Amino acid sequence: MQTRSKSGIYKPKVYTIVVALLDHFQKPSSVRQALQLPHWKTIMEVEYSALVHNGTWRLVPKTERMHIVLNKWIFKTKLKADGSLDKFKARWVAKGFQQHAGVDFSDTFSPVVKASSIRIIFTLVIAYNWDIQQIDINNAFLNGILHEDVYMCQPEAFVSSTHPTHVCKLIKSLYGLKQAPRAWFVQLRSALVSWGFRPSISDNFLFHSRENGHLALVLVYVDDVLIISDSSTLIHSVI
Template sequence: MLSPDIPCNPYNICSALAHPRWKASMCGELEALHKNKTWELVPRTRDLHVIGSKLVFKSKLKPNGSLDRLKARFVAKGYHQVNGVDYTETFSPVIKPDTIRLIITIALVKNWPIRQLDVKNVFLHGLLSKNTYMEQPPGMADP
């Protein structure tokens, strides 16, 4: 159970927009995506297959259980995608615990220094073989 000073993770855009700190987190996520030129806004036409989107919210806690930050993540509704139309392969940007243990072991054996860092915003900068169209986040659309 979260302590009273930690806001609950919102399950819809309306409740997130009503909370100033969640709204600031959403704006920060979109600002990072704009800054990194993640997309280009184009007019929607009938012939485009557009993938839906949503914002996912998570309270990030410090090891002692206190609030570290509120994180809003802009994601595609992948379950609307069709194999061969929207994608031909999948990618999971998650590091598995076995990989972390292996890297730490190699660093210890080679006597390399180990540092931890917190990555605030991550996304893949890859070349796409064809255009992919995705809706803007609900409640945060740029006209």
């Protein structure tokens, strides 16, 4: 089936469908545009609700002595391996490049397991036929607890109607902050230790545990985690 365009040229119906799909998948270029698209607006509302439910910040009156970090909305369209739509994603992130050392951040690092550790562990996995499972923690950085005073403007399109001039004092970490990877790892390390894991002497981002005669290893690469064991039951228990 064909359709006639305004110019009088016939175009296949499939062309119209493809254009509509591209428009649907296209990332909005601004918050205003996103709010005009129902599916993107819904995703933004879900993200905002999740941040509020997580207790990411509390509103405080703005003062002249505060160093305010700006923020922005980032929109992504994730596709599956076959090219079909997986999901839309909207994330509220900090403009961390505006942070000042000694003011709203101190120590920073990214938890990255050593390449030599990975090579050795993978050699053992192959030699002894161990099980291995990779997990990706949802919104990992949002679990980090901040110990510095970090102030941010309220999210665009979600400014409080009762306190429009207040700012967000961050309680938990946010993507984009310089200390976000460190804050996340501190929480993860605390959890692993409470579960009986111990960090390796030669690699701070490699943890090991032995339970009922079975060995479990955890390798941390920023917010990706590899769990390796000679027992699949133990892996599922750790997860």
